[in-house]
Structure formats: structure tokens, C-alpha cells
Amino acid sequence: MMDFQLKVQKPLKELVYLELKHKILTGEIGSQTRLMEIDLAEKMNVSRTPIREAIRRLADDGLVKVEPRRGAYVANISIKDMLDVFEVREDMEGFTAYLAAQRITEDQKVELRRIAEEYEKATEIEDKEAVIALDEEFHNFVVSCCNNETLTELVKYVQELSLRFRYLYYEKVDLYRQTAKQHTAIMEAINSGNAELARKEGDLHVKTLKEFVFELGQKLHNADK
Numbered sequence: 613m614m615d616f617q618l619k620v621q622k623p624l625k626e627l628v629y630l631e632l633k634h635k636i637l638t639g640e641i642g643s644q645t646r647l648m649e650i651d652l653a654e655k656m657n658v659s660r661t662p663i664r665e666a667i668r669r670l671a672d673d674g675l676v677k678v679e680p681r682r683g684a685y686v687a688n689i690s691i692k693d694m695l696d697v698f699e700v701r702e703d704m705e706g707f708t709a710y711l712a713a714q715r716i717t718e719d720q721k722v723e724l725r726r727i728a729e730e731y732e733k734a735t736e737i738e739d740k741e742a743v744i745a746l747d748e749e750f751h752n753f754v755v756s757c758c759n760n761e762t763l764t765e766l767v768k769y770v771q772e773l774s775l776r777f778r779y780l781y782y783e784k785v786d787l788y789r790q791t792a793k794q795h796t797a798i799m800e801a802i803n804s805g806n807a808e809l810a811r812k813e814g815d816l817h818v819k820t821l822k823e824f825v826f827e828l829g830q831k832l833h834n835a836d837k
Contacts, residue, residue: 625665646684705818711758752796787821790820794813
């Protein structure tokens with residue numbers, strides 16, 4: 613665990629919040645885990661005050677549930693939750709690709725291609741951590757090419773919710789490889805300046821993931837019968 617007393621670039625309470633948020637999003641602290649202030653304070657070498665404030669903020673984010681007599685615990689994430697996220701992403705992804713194709717700079721084209729190629733390499737060696745990190749980097753970079761701060765903030769929140777999905781459900785290597793092809797198609801459309809094609813490829817990418825989650829939900833439902 614990092615020693616927060618050595619991190620002076622941000623307020624302590626912000627560092628505690630960001631660290632706990634990262635652990636929840638990546639699955640290091642799993643769903644339904646109870647968040648004990650004393651234990652967390654000892655592990656993170658801080659007082660209980662920043663822990664308490666971080667838990668409150670995480671509850672506002674929807675990542676933590678606080679209930680009487682039960683205390684604070686990490687919120688569960690369900691197939692329904694992820695389908696809800698993909699309903700939002702379905703139009704948003706295509707729109708960001710559409711804007712990026714119109715506004716991307718030459719330097720950004722080079723960087724977008726690099727990220728897509730690095731993602732493909734990571735899928736070939738089945739490096740899950742690298743795949744997840746590069747997947748997030750790819751989509752965030754496309755958004756940055758849009759040069760729209762409002763859109764950036766909206767996508768940031770949705771991407772954070774999607775990050776939990778990537779760690780919890782993203783185990784299928786074939787899906788990674790299919791995603792690599794889709795990233796390449798999105799990148800090529802954006803770099804060529806074909807906004808309509810970029811929108812189409814972006815929409816297709818999210819629809820594919822949404823279908824995967826829906827099928828996964830059906831399998832889990834049938835397994836419970």
C-alpha cells in the first residue's frame with residue numbers, strides 16, 4: 613500500500629478517495645466487501661477522517677452503499693447495470709468517433725494508431741492488464757481528439773463504470789481480439805477523416821460488447837435454474 617504521507621502533489625483526502633476508487637473499479641476490492649474505517653486507515657497510514665470522507669464520496673459515485681446497521685460496503689455490479697451503461701455508450705461512442713474524425717490533428721493520428729497497434733499486440737500475448745489499460749486509453753484518447761470538455765466529462769463517468777465491467781467480465785480472449793479489429797477500424801475511419809464511417813464503426817463496437825454482456829447474462833440466468 614502506498615504511503616500517502618509522501619504524496620504531496622494532492623490533498624490527502626483526495627489521494628485516499630482516488631486510491632479506494634481505483635481499487636473498487638479494478639476489482640481489487642470486490643463487490644459486497646465491507647469497508648471498515650479502522651482497517652482501511654491502518655492499511656493506508658492515514659486517520660479515519662479522510663477514509664470517512666472518501667467513503668461518502670464513493671457513495672455519491674454509486675460505487676459504495678451505506679446502510680443502517682450494515683455499514684458501508686462496495687456496491688454490487690450486475691448484468692443489468694452493465695447493459696444500462698452500454699445503452700448510454702451506444703450513441704455516445706459513435707458520436708465521439710464522428711467528432712474526432714473531423715477534429716483530429718496529424719500528431720493525434722499518429723498517437724491513435726500507436727495505441728490501436730499496442731492494444732493488438734497485448735491481445736496476441738493475452739496480457740489482460742495491458743489490454744484493459746489500452747482499451748481505456750484508446751477510448752479516452754478518441755474523446756480527447758474531439759476537443760469538447762463537456763463531452764470529456766460525460767464520457768469519463770461512463771468509462772469509469774465500464775472499467776468495473778472490464779475487470780469483472782472481460783475474460784474472453786476471442787472478445788479481446790475482436791475488439792482489436794474494431795479499434796483498428798475506428799482508428800482508420802477517424803484518421804481518414806470519414807466521420808460517418810467512424811460513427812458507424814463506433815456504434816458497431818459498443819453493440820458487439822452489449823450483445824456479449826446480454827449473452828453472458830442469459831448464461832448466468834440459465835446456470836442458476
